[in-house]
Amino acid sequence: xxxxxxxxxxxxxxxxxxxxxxxxxxxDFARWGPLNHEVLPGSFAQxxxxxxxxxxxxxxxxxxxxxxxxxxxxxxAGVDTKLQHGIISGxxxxxxxxxxxxxxxxxxxxxxxTSAGTGVCAINGSGCTLAGINKQGKMLQIGGVGYxxxxxxxxxxxxxxxxxxxxxxxxxxGKATKMTPxxxxxxxxxxxxxxxxxxxxxxxxxxxxxxxxxxxxxLAVLENDQVAADILRDIAISYASGISCMIEEMEYxxxxxxxxxxxxxxxxxxxxxxxxDTIKETVNRDNSAYRIKYTLLNVPxxxxxxxxxxxxxxxxxxFYDKVCAQLLNL
Numbered sequence: 102x103x104x105x106x107x108x109x110x111x112x113x114x115x116x117x118x119x120x121x122x123x124x125x126x127x128x129d130f131a132r133w134g135p136l137n138h139e140v141l142p143g144s145f146a147q148x149x150x151x152x153x154x155x156x157x158x159x160x161x162x163x164x165x166x167x168x169x170x171x172x173x174x175x176x177x178a179g180v181d182t183k184l185q186h187g188i189i190s191g192x193x194x195x196x197x198x199x200x201x202x203x204x205x206x207x208x209x210x211x212x213x214x215t216s217a218g219t220g221v222c223a224i225n226g227s228g229c230t231l232a233g234i235n236k237q238g239k240m241l242q243i244g245g246v247g248y249x250x251x252x253x254x255x256x257x258x259x260x261x262x263x264x265x266x267x268x269x270x271x272x273x274x275g276k277a278t279k280m281t282p283x284x285x286x287x288x289x290x291x292x293x294x295x296x297x298x299x300x301x302x303x304x305x306x307x308x309x310x311x312x313x314x315x316x317x318x319x320l321a322v323l324e325n326d327q328v329a330a331d332i333l334r335d336i337a338i339s340y341a342s343g344i345s346c347m348i349e350e351m352e353y354x355x356x357x358x359x360x361x362x363x364x365x366x367x368x369x370x371x372x373x374x375x376x377x378d379t380i381k382e383t384v385n386r387d388n389s390a391y392r393i394k395y396t397l398l399n400v401p402x403x404x405x406x407x408x409x410x411x412x413x414x415x416x417x418x419x420f421y422d423k424v425c426a427q428l429l430n431l
Contacts, residue, residue, distance in 0.1 A: 105165055106414065107156070107173040107198070108406025110206055111136035113227040117403040118159050119428065123171055125411055125420045127427040130403075131159040137178035138189075148179075149192045156196050167197035172414050174406035176206035178228070181246050202409065205242055206402065207232035207364075213405030214362030214396045216421040218412070221347050223340055223380070226365030227312065229254030231340070233347040241350055243343045253339035256312030256367055262332055263314040264300060271296060278328035279321045284314070319372040330375060337379035344380070345387045355390050364398040404428040 105128065108119040116133040133155045135141065138148040160167060175193060180186050180203060190203055207230040210222030224230045229252040230245030244250045252258060267284045269275030271293050287309065288299040303309030321329035344361060353359050361384070363369070363377060371377065381395055404425050411420040 103165075103169065104171045105169050106407060106410040107170050108209075108403045108410060109152075109156075109173065109175040109177070110209055110401065110403040110406060111152070111176070112178045112206060113137045113140045116155065117401050118155060119401075119403045119407050120159055120163060120165070121407050121411070121424070121427075123411070123414060125423045128165075129159055129163050130401075130428070130431050131155065131162075138185075139179045145188055145192070148189070149195065152192065153196050156198070170198060171200065172410040173198045173201040174209075174409040174413075175201060175203050176209035176402065176406055177203060178206045180205045181242065202413070204240070205230065205232065205245065207242060207245060208234065208240065209402040209405035209409075210362045210364040210398055211360070211405060212408045212412075212421070213400055213402050213425070214364065214398045215360040215394075216418070217358075217360055218408070218418055218421075219353075220360030220362060221344055221351075222362045222364055223344060223368070224365040225254050225256075225340070225363070225367040225376075227256055228252065229258065229340075231343045231347055233351045235351045235353060239351060241347060243347055254336050254367070255365075256315050259318060259332075259336070259367065260311035260314035263317050264311070266328060266332065268296065276328050279324050279326040280317050280329060283317050283320070315367060316372065322373045322375055333373075333376045334379050337376050338383060341380045341383035341387065344384050348388055348391065353391070358392045358394050359388075360394050360396065362396045362398055364402055369397060400425045400428050401431055 104123045106121050106123060110117045113135050116136040118131040120128040122128060136148060136151055138145050141147040177189055180189055186203060193201055207222055207224045211220055211234050212218045219234050219236055222232045228245055231243040233241045244252050263280055266278060267281045270277055270281050288303060290296060290299050318329050318332060322333060407424050408421050412418050
């Protein structure tokens with residue numbers, strides 16, 4: 102009877118599941134919608150129902166029993182506290198997965214982005230999170246809990262910043278920005294006094310996606326808009342400060358290279374390099390004693406879950422290149 106490993110990466114907009122055999126060979130790759138209990142109307146109950154269908158659906162499709170799954174690594178958005186970890190661990194066991202590692206999804210970028218399996222992952226997608234792992238196995242998450250951690254990044258927050266910046270120009274004597282005419286056209290607005298009504302109306306009918314407004318920010322920077330550029334620089338400084346703190350907290354040795362992986366749609370698909378360039382410049386300046394390698398993640402983060410699971414089963418790190426090559430174009 103063949104044995105298998107499962108990797109799962111769930112987020113606020115999409116979720117992925119990869120199924121491999123224990124020799125590191127690809128079996129299947131499945132997709133699902135949002136699986137973060139914090140954005141699901143039914144919270145943990147809906148998460149349990151949908152995660153169960155996601156896992157069993159993929160296994161049944163491939164003729165695999167849950168008992169054949171030797172190990173699973175799950176990177177789950179919304180696992181930010183010990184309480185959440187306990188609840189979701191219980192859900193995973195109810196599905197039938199007995200041997201598993203459960204972490205916040207931000208940690209998957211490290212084993213997916215570097216063969217060393219250590220370093221820092223900076224996520225800028227639906228949300229904004231930093232994760233760190235060192236050689237001793239210490240793990241630390243910075244950010245990802247909204248107002249508690251004063252997150253400054255992520256598509257949702259950046260889209261909100263676009264809208265509020267336009268509002269400031271219209272009603273607070275804010276600096277003029279090229280984002281304003283773009284957003285007003287998107288809203289179909291003639292009278293600025295209808296701005297708030299139109300924003301709420303378009304959000305309610307689905308024709309205005311707040312996170313998608315992030316694109317207006319990057320396009321304005323391409324047109325040399327100073328207001329937009331200042332927003333990106335402020336976000337970059339926030340990320341860089343968190344990364345520098347992570348380097349200090351994780352006590353990475355100065356004689357070894359530190360891997361910093363950038364992941365998430367805002368980083369990976371950004372239309373302008375200002376955000377990433379400013380982060381790198383600031384981190385390099387504040388950590389001049391270290392050798393730092395930057396990587397833009399080019400495989401699905403779920404690759405990191407598979408590598409992690411295989412490494413645990415085999416007690417050695419030999420699967421990185423093989424796994425990533427098989428997931429590169431998915």
